[in-house]
Structures are given as structure tokens and as C-alpha cells.
């Protein structure tokens with residue numbers, strides 16, 4: 431065992447030496463040199479060390495890159511969007527000018543539900559929790575003056591992910607950018623919609639068809655783009671524990687791997703297109719352990735169960751958002767502290783990309799000032815604290831390693847349970863055993879009830895005072911005053927509807943009708959052609975999101991969750 435540790439250290443050192451490093455000062459504030467990574471003392475015997483290993487090596491517990499953040503720091507990716515495309519475009523330019531490293535689009539509720547701004551269900555919701563995007567013309571405005579070929583963009587949308595992605599591709603075409611060169615991430619994760627967020631359009635099977643089409647299309651045409659961001663964030667925010675968040679999310683990820691395999695895709699080609707999105711909650715060490723366990727479990731399952739041989743197909747890359755649910759409306763300035771601690775956990779857990787919440791997000795969309803403080807929080811961590819100097823600085827901590835092992839073991843128990851729900855390893859399912867388990871769990875309401883149980887237990891603990899929340903159940907006296915609140919006025923909705931009506935009048939109606947008719951024919955074709963080229967044609971003709979989603983819905987139908995008491 432001692433030789434293995436030394437051999438590993440030498441291997442890591444050679445890779446570190448050969449890798450590019452940032453041109454930065456890697457000393458402490460006092461000017462002392464620090465090593466890029468720390469390991470056991472020479473000659474130490476550590477049973478099970480191969481589960482910890484070295485950064486950049488299987489099972490990647492200590493991170494994906496031998497250089498850690500010395501090669502590249504995490505991406506500062508602030509989730510933003512409100513009002514109309516013009517307002518959000520201004521906010522993006524502010525974020526980029528202030529040092530944001532990538533963009534992340536928040537859509538409003540009608541858009542997330544595949545509806546146009548003039549849909550009766552959209553009334554009162556246009557531009558409120560994100561930006562309203564009705565057609566490719568809005569997408570052009572959203573990215574006006576922002577070169578899509580040079581920036582990575584994340585789009586948080588799952589039910590209508592595919593038509594929205596097509597709008598993004600068409601906006602790139604109109605900027606003169608080759609869509610094949612685009613890099614970014616689309617959320618697309620429909621499993622977590624049924625499990626936690628509840629924003630689906632159709633039943634699971636048609637959504638999985640669309641996601642399979644997207645995976646095929648991206649693997650073939652847009653290799654750098656990540657079509658799926660498998661998301662635990664919403665599961666955690668709904669009340670799940672850390673282990674449930676991890677296990678449900680990774681199980682969903684395995685489901686998408688089975689989907690790719692069922693389409694005959696090569697795992698080493700499509701798996702790098704799967705990325706992850708987790709919550710960073712306020713229990714500092716538990717969160718760090720969760721991130722480290724996530725990488726280890728994913729690498730092992732991808733190699734041993736799904737046959738991935740390339741490191742990129744075994745890598746779990748993830749974005750993190752600090753926990754919205756940990757923010758309090760009481761004494762809201764305390765939220766800056768919570769967010770900083772959560773962001774630090776994400777960084778010490780090796781996140782690849784990070785969003786820090788603004789202090790006012792529990793009340794409304796962030797004001798420009800609150801958004802700036804959130805961004806600066808990341809920059810303070812990155813530039814001042816030295817956390818980017820050493821890879822996995824908590825690796826080898828007895829506490830963190832024990833928590834990492836425990837959370838991994840809990841996740842494995844949950845995977846077994848999900849597999850059993852689907853009929854076990856031998857389940858006859860056209861996609862795969864984990865998918866079968868997930869779909870069974872959704873149909874039975876198992877995931878929702880597990881999450882509800884955890885949320886209830888936590889809330890009881892808060893109400894009894896066993897779990898303490900500053901400003902809520904302890905230390906409640908305060909001198910802090912009212913916050914300025916960003917309000918999106920109703921004129922945004924009126925203006926968006928007016929614009930939509932004008933665009934509908936100006937477009938070539940016959941071309942729209944023809945494109946939508948061919949889309950419907952393709953949806954109904956028993957040969958199940960890939961739907962993306964048909965959706966692209968509709969988008970190019972300026973068909974709206976609502977029209978495209980409704981056209982597919984004629985065949986796909988709707989989905990209603992069984993009520994449970």
C-alpha cells in the first residue's frame with residue numbers, strides 16, 4: 431500500500447508539472463509557498479487510500495484536474511433574468527463587465543411552462559421570475575452585443591428545453607456564429623420536474639423521446655455543448671436531505687445514461703455532455719462531503735456499470751448554487767454571511783461553476799446592488815482567501831473523509847431501493863433498470879413523499895428550536911431596516927404582448943403553418959425521426975414557443991400527478 435501512495439504521488443506530480451497553471455501568486459498572505467496538493471506523509475499506510483487518491487485521477491474524489499483551481503478557477507456564473515429581453519440583456523452586460531465568467535438565463539414562469547406571453551395562463555406572470563422569451567426574435571435581443579461563440583451560456587429550462595435550445599441556435603446563426611462551435615449547458619432534466627420542481631409539459635415518455643433526440647443531436651453536431659444539467663438543487667430546496675439530493679440526482683443521471691445507451695450512442699461520446707447542478711446548503715462539512723462523494727460515485731458507476739473508459743465520460747462536473755431556502759426574510763443582511771459560507775463549501779468541494787444568491791432573493795428578484803454583492807462574494811473567495819491555491823485542501827481530514835464515506839453509503843442504499851421499485855436489475859424496460867425504477871418512483875409518488883417526510887422533520891426541528899436559525903428562532907432582536915425591492919411592473923407584460931402581436935402580424939404566416947404541420951407529422955411518424963430539425967425550421971419561421979409546444983402536445987398529451995393525502 432505504501433508503494434501505491436508513493437507511485438500515485440509521483441504520477442500526480444508528473445501530470446501537475448506538465449499542466450498549464452494560471453499566472454498567479456500561490457503563496458499565503460504572509461508570502462509562504464504552499465504545495466498544490468497535500469497527501470499522506472511519505473511511507474504512511476492508509477487503508478482504502480485508493481478511494482481518496484489524487485486530484486485528476488480516478489475516482490476523482492479530490493477533483494477532476496491535477497492542478498485543482500491553479501489551472502483554472504471555477505466559473506462565476508450568476509443566474510439572472512427578469513422583465514423583457516432588453517432589460518435582461520442590460521443585466522448580462524453588467525455581469526460580464528463586473529467579472530462574471532459565463533451567463534445563466536432565468537426564464538419567467540410562462541416560458542418555463544412552454545406558454546406565450548399572451549396565453550391566458552400567463553396573465554400576471556410575464557417577466558416576473560425571469561425573462562419572457564416568446565420566439566427567436568426575443569432570443570436575438572437577449573444576446574444582442576454578446577458574442578455567442580465566445581461565451582458559455584447556461585439555460586435553465588426543462589419542459590420546453592428543446593424548442594428553447596433551437597431558438598438559441600437560431601440566434602447564433604443570425605449572429606453569424608457556427609452553432610456547431612457553441613459551448614454551454616441546457617438544463618433539460620425532466621426527472622427532477624416530476625420529483626420536485628413540477629414544471630413538466632407532457633408525460634415522461636414523450637419528454638424522454640425529446641431528450642434522447644437532443645442527446646443524439648448534440649453528440650453529433652455540437653460536441654462541446656452539454657445538453658443536460660442533472661439537477662439536485664430543486665430536490666434539495668424542496669426539503670430533501672443531502673444524501674437524498676445526491677442519490678436522487680445521480681440516479682436521474684444514470685437514467686439519462688441508460689437513455690443514451692438505448693439510442694445506440696457511444697457512452698464515451700455522449701457522457702461528457704451530462705453535467706450536474708447541486709445545492710450548497712449551510713451545513714459546511716456535510717456539503718463538502720456530498721460534492722466529493724458525488725464525483726467518486728459517478729466515476730465508479732460510469733466505469734464499472736456503464737463501461738465509460740475516457741476520463742471525461744467518468745467526470746462529474748457540476749455547477750453549484752447556494753441554498754435559496756437557507757435565506758431568511760428576517761434580518762436579510764445575514765444572508766450575505768450564509769451565502770459566503772455555502773459558496774466556500776462549494777469551492778472546497780471542487781465546484782466547476784458557481785452562483786451565489788443575493789441577500790434579497792427570499793423577497794424578490796435581486797436589485798442591481800444585491801446582485802453585485804453576490805458576485806463580489808465569489809470574487810473575495812477567489813482573489814483574497816487563498817482557497818484556489820491548493821486542490822482539495824480538506825482531503826485526508828478524518829471528519830470529511832468519514833462524512834464522504836457515509837454519504838456515499840447512504841446514496842448506494844437509495845440506488846438499491848430505486849432499482850427494486852423498477853423490478854430490479856432484470857426489469858424489462860426499453861431504456862434500462864434505473865430508468866424503470868425512477869419512472870416507478872415517480873408514478874407511485876415515492877420521491878415526493880420521501881422529500882416531504884424530510885422537509886417535515888426539518889421544519890419540526892426548527893419549530894422545536896432543535897435546529898437554530900438566526901433571526902428566525904433565536905437572536906431575533908434587530909436593528910436592520912427595510913430593503914429596497916426590485917419590482918417588475920405590469921407594463922412589461924403589456925409591452926411583451928404588444929410586441930408579440932406585432933411579430934405575429936409581420937411574419938410569414940404560411941411558412942409558420944407549414945413548419946408546424948411538418949413538425950406534427952414528424953411527431954406522429956411511427957419511425958420516430960429526430961424532431962430537432964423540424965423544430966429548428968419552425969423557430970426559423972418565427973413560430974412561438976407556445977405554438978411549438980402546443981403542436982407537439984396535440985400528440986404527446988398532458989400529465990397530471992395523482993393527488994395524495
Ligand SMILES: C[C@H](C(=O)O)C(=O)SCCNC(=O)CCNC(=O)[C@H](O)C(C)(C)COP(=O)(O)OP(=O)(O)OC[C@H]1O[C@@H](n2cnc3c(N)ncnc32)[C@H](O)[C@@H]1OP(=O)(O)O
Nearest residue numbers: 495497498501502505534584586615705747748749782783
Ligand atoms: C434554481 C434555478 C431555478 O430553477 O430557478 C436553476 O435551476 S439555476 C441553474 C443554473 N445552472 C447552471 O448555471 C449550470 C451551469 N453549468 C455549467 O456551466 C456546466 O454544465 C459545467 C458545470 C460543466 C461548468 O462548465 P464551465 O464551462 O463553466 O466549466 P468547466 O469546468 O467545464 O471548465 C471549462 C473548461 O476548462 C477546463 N478546465 C477547468 N479547470 C481546469 C484545470 N484546472 N486544468 C485544465 N483545464 C481545466 C475544463 O476541462 C473545460 O474544458 P473542456 O470542456 O475542454 O473539458
